[in-house]
Amino acid sequence: MIQEHAALVIIGGGPTGLSAAREAAKHGLEEVILLEREAEAGGAPRHCGHLGFGVRDFGRVQTGPRYAERLRNLTNGLDLRCTHAVTNVGPGGLVEVSGPQGSYRIEADRVLVATGIYEKSSAARLTPGGRPFGILTTGALQRFAYFYGNIPCQAPIVVGTEIVAYSTILTLRHFGAKPVAFIDSCPQLRTSAFVALGARFIFGVPSFTGTWIASIEGEEQVTGVTVESLQGKRTVPCDGVVFSGDWVPETTLIRASRLAIDPKTHGPVIDDYFRTQAPQIFAAGNVLRSARSAGTCALEGRAAARSIIADLKASRGKH
Amino acid sequence: MKDIAPAPQCGSPSADPTFEAAIIGGGVVGCAVLRDLTLAGLKCVLLERGADLLSGASKGNSAILHTGFDAPQQSLEVSLVQAGRRRYLSIHERLGLPLLKTDALMVAWTPKEAARFPELLAKASMNGVPGVRPIPLDELKQIHPHLSSAAVAALTVPGEHIIDPWSAPLAYALQAIANGARIERLSEVKQAKREEGCWVLTTPRGNFGAKVVINCAGNFGDLIESFARKPPFQIKPRKGQFVIFDKTAQHLMPTIVLPVPNERTKGIVLCPTIFGNVLVGPTAEDQDDRQRAGVDTATLQKLLAEAARIVPALAEELVTATFAGLRPATERRDYIIEALPAESWITVAGIRSTGLTAALGISEYVTGLVEQHFVRLKPLCEPVWPKVPNLAEHLPRDHQRPGRGSLVCFCELVTEDEIEAALSGPLPAGDLGGLKRRTRAALGRCQGFNCLAAICSMANDRLLSPLPLQK
Numbered sequence: 001m002i003q004e005h006a007a008l009v010i011i012g013g014g015p016t017g018l019s020a021a022r023e024a025a026k027h028g029l030e031e032v033i034l035l036e037r038e039a040e041a042g043g044a045p046r047h048c049g050h051l052g053f054g055v056r057d058f059g060r061v062q063t064g065p066r067y068a069e070r071l072r073n074l075t076n077g078l079d080l081r082c083t084h085a086v087t088n089v090g091p092g093g094l095v096e097v098s099g100p101q102g103s104y105r106i107e108a109d110r111v112l113v114a115t116g117i118y119e120k121s122s123a124a125r126l127t128p129g130g131r132p133f134g135i136l137t138t139g140a141l142q143r144f145a146y147f148y149g150n151i152p153c154q155a156p157i158v159v160g161t162e163i164v165a166y167s168t169i170l171t172l173r174h175f176g177a178k179p180v181a182f183i184d185s186c187p188q189l190r191t192s193a194f195v196a197l198g199a200r201f202i203f204g205v206p207s208f209t210g211t212w213i214a215s216i217e218g219e220e221q222v223t224g225v226t227v228e229s230l231q232g233k234r235t236v237p238c239d240g241v242v243f244s245g246d247w248v249p250e251t252t253l254i255r256a257s258r259l260a261i262d263p264k265t266h267g268p269v270i271d272d273y274f275r276t277q278a279p280q281i282f283a284a285g286n287v288l289r290s291a292r293s294a295g296t297c298a299l300e301g302r303a304a305a306r307s308i309i310a311d312l313k314a315s316r317g318k319h
Numbered sequence: 320m321k322d323i324a325p326a327p328q329c330g331s332p333s334a335d336p337t338f339e340a341a342i343i344g345g346g347v348v349g350c351a352v353l354r355d356l357t358l359a360g361l362k363c364v365l366l367e368r369g370a371d372l373l374s375g376a377s378k379g380n381s382a383i384l385h386t387g388f389d390a391p392q393q394s395l396e397v398s399l400v401q402a403g404r405r406r407y408l409s410i411h412e413r414l415g416l417p418l419l420k421t422d423a424l425m426v427a428w429t430p431k432e433a434a435r436f437p438e439l440l441a442k443a444s445m446n447g448v449p450g451v452r453p454i455p456l457d458e459l460k461q462i463h464p465h466l467s468s469a470a471v472a473a474l475t476v477p478g479e480h481i482i483d484p485w486s487a488p489l490a491y492a493l494q495a496i497a498n499g500a501r502i503e504r505l506s507e508v509k510q511a512k513r514e515e516g517c518w519v520l521t522t523p524r525g526n527f528g529a530k531v532v533i534n535c536a537g538n539f540g541d542l543i544e545s546f547a548r549k550p551p552f553q554i555k556p557r558k559g560q561f562v563i564f565d566k567t568a569q570h571l572m573p574t575i576v577l578p579v580p581n582e583r584t585k586g587i588v589l590c591p592t593i594f595g596n597v598l599v600g601p602t603a604e605d606q607d608d609r610q611r612a613g614v615d616t617a618t619l620q621k622l623l624a625e626a627a628r629i630v631p632a633l634a635e636e637l638v639t640a641t642f643a644g645l646r647p648a649t650e651r652r653d654y655i656i657e658a659l660p661a662e663s664w665i666t667v668a669g670i671r672s673t674g675l676t677a678a679l680g681i682s683e684y685v686t687g688l689v690e691q692h693f694v695r696l697k698p699l700c701e702p703v704w705p706k707v708p709n710l711a712e713h714l715p716r717d718h719q720r721p722g723r724g725s726l727v728c729f730c731e732l733v734t735e736d737e738i739e740a741a742l743s744g745p746l747p748a749g750d751l752g753g754l755k756r757r758t759r760a761a762l763g764r765c766q767g768f769n770c771l772a773a774i775c776s777m778a779n780d781r782l783l784s785p786l787p788l789q790k
Contacts, residue, residue, distance in 0.1 A: 102721035121766030143772035255567040
């Protein structure tokens with residue numbers, strides 16, 4: 001098996017990873033490899049077609065795809081490898097990669113895990129009922145809409161009232177579709193009441209708190225959802241169920257390496273310098289906890305890169 | 320070599336073409352029967368009601384290749400489980416089918432459960448399964464270090480292995496097709512009549528004539544049986560719910576852990592899957608509905624608690640998937656497999672949770688019945704042996720192949736080429752579930768957060784039942 005050496009391997013080419021790679025280059029660190037499993041870097045902002053990106057790190061407001069493009073442009077000339085998936089991070093920083101030319105290993109002095117998050121699936125939420133077509137997450141819905149120009153449902157129920165839930169209105173409206181309702185088992189809204197009021201009065205989509213799914217109906221496609229609240233049960237016709245928010249840090253590599261997980265954040269345990277329990281392995285961005293803005297992640301990526309550079313200098317000085 | 324049999328003597332005006340055997344039901348049993356009869360030289364058709372094979376009972380099970388050590392003594396089930404196991408072990412490599420050679424531990428958690436061991440050991444010995452023996456608790460700890468220390472006693476059961484529950488039947492079906500069989504999906508048999516000594520099966524995709532009908536209709540077995548006779552059995556669908564843990568849990572499960580069975584069910588099993596996950600289930604819940612198999616939160620939570628009771632470290636692991644399967648139980652304890660010579664009909668019913676293991680035993684038995692009562696066999700001299708793509712975690716996967724294209728599903732490391740292959744060839748995926756079963760796409764920890772849009776968009780125009788995507 002081919003084996004390479006790198007000073008730093010960054011796993012994940014989203015806002016955190018791209019910003020870390022750029023920062024490392026700015027400080028003159030050589031032998032940095034950025035590994036991205038998708039065919040294009042940029043991370044989740046690529047499928048967030050709405051405005052709101054770039055405020056914290058670039059000082060201007062952009063859409064997700066434009067912001068992602070800008071981040072990518074900043075890493076021109078760096079060793080960015082797309083469609084390379086990391087399958088394991090071994091002790092001491094041995095990174096195992098599945099690349100288009102086969103499997104290989106990189107012996108890295110330091111590793112930065114910037115693998116981001118995903119939304120908790122219907123299954124992981126232990127949702128009751130069947131599994132007809134039309135059950136998905138907000139992220140998946142956005143990918144349908146912004147990457148492939150189609151949507152799998154016209155009138156879904158959206159589960160969750162974090163701000164991301166309301167992004168489904170913006171995603172679906174390009175197709176002349178809209179959600180039937182927002183529901184949340186939490187008795188209070190998880191976002192500003194203005195957002196829910198706007199959804200209700202501008203778009204005609206109500207939000208019901210203290211309400212949860214009792215069953216998903218339908219054989220081939222979703223035909224309805226039986227919702228339950230303290231007032232009782234009722235069946236709402238719909239053709240999809242979109243689960244939003246309730247983020248899960250993508251900690252697979254951390255867990256597989258048996259590094260400690262923080263029970264509160266569900267991300268890896270780190271110190272003040274983004275270092276996990278393994279001295280060579282660092283983590284930054286949304287893999288550390290639930291979703292924060294892309295700008296916050298980008299700034300964290302930069303800070304982690306500086307921390308790693310300082311650490312490398314210190315350890316090289318010792319030798 | 321046997322003599323070449325004469326062409327079938329049944330030509331019905333209302334059915335074209337005419338087959339020597341029609342198999343109703345494309346579950347694991349139907350696929351295995353189709354394979355064996357085709358290799359025996361018969362012109363066969365398989366009719367499946369779903370948009371893809373394996374859309375009924377065979378969709379969800381624990382995927383254990385059983386030894387039959389605890390099956391009812393002198394039953395048809397135990398002999399066919401053992402024959403099926405032997406045949407799987409002898410052909411799996413030629414078909415590219417994986418085998419994860421774990422063993423099983425049967426663990427007693429109370430002295431009362433442990434008191435049943437002598438009876439189970441006697442049964443294993445009667446059933447001819449070697450090597451089943453009690454093991455001391457320190458050996459138990461050695462074999463399975465993560466098991467709860469509350470275990471009272473344990474048996475080791477060598478030879479209980481794990482297989483791929485979907486690639487196996489698909490491999491049987493593909494080998495049948497490669498050797499001349501025909502498979503029709505979305506072809507529910509709505510009516511079956513005999514005309515001039517030939518069965519005419521009416522489906523939404525036309526009429527099919529056949530000399531012999533083999534009823535492998537699983538959860539619809541008694542309904543299909545009523546075309547031939549008043550069914551002497553009733554299908555009582557038994558639902559089993561399962562939870563799949565993330566692949567990061569696989570190091571916690573070196574072996575299968577079986578409970579001490581009771582009268583009604585084999586109980587809740589904890590085992591590795593061939594794909595590198597850990598599975599807990601099934602429950603046993605009787606229901607009337609033959610199709611719908613929903614999960615419920617309280618039961619899933621109980622399964623999670625049960626898993627964590629047996630292997631405490633599982634409490635920290637993430638849930639990847641949940642599902643429910645329906646096993647076609649009947650009021651009888653044993654399989655029901657019989658030939659009705661006057662009706663030119665073979666009944667294969669009540670094939671419960673052991674069906675995946677027994678399938679190749681059942682198909683061999685059915686082939687014997689066909690020869691005995693209906694058609695002289697003319698086995699193919701040089702049958703074709705197509706291989707199926709490997710999806711097992713412990714064997715080389717497509718993503719490791721130099722020159723592979725992009726990845727589509729990152730959790731399960733599925734390549735674009737694999738999706739493409741599953742959508743083409745002699746038996747392309749008929750629906751999204753079929754595509755997932757053929758490739759693992761969207762079956763991983765994110766359940767399609769990343770890849771659902773990609774696989775739906777690749778598949779949409781090419782599925783038998785198109786997806787409701789709006790542009």
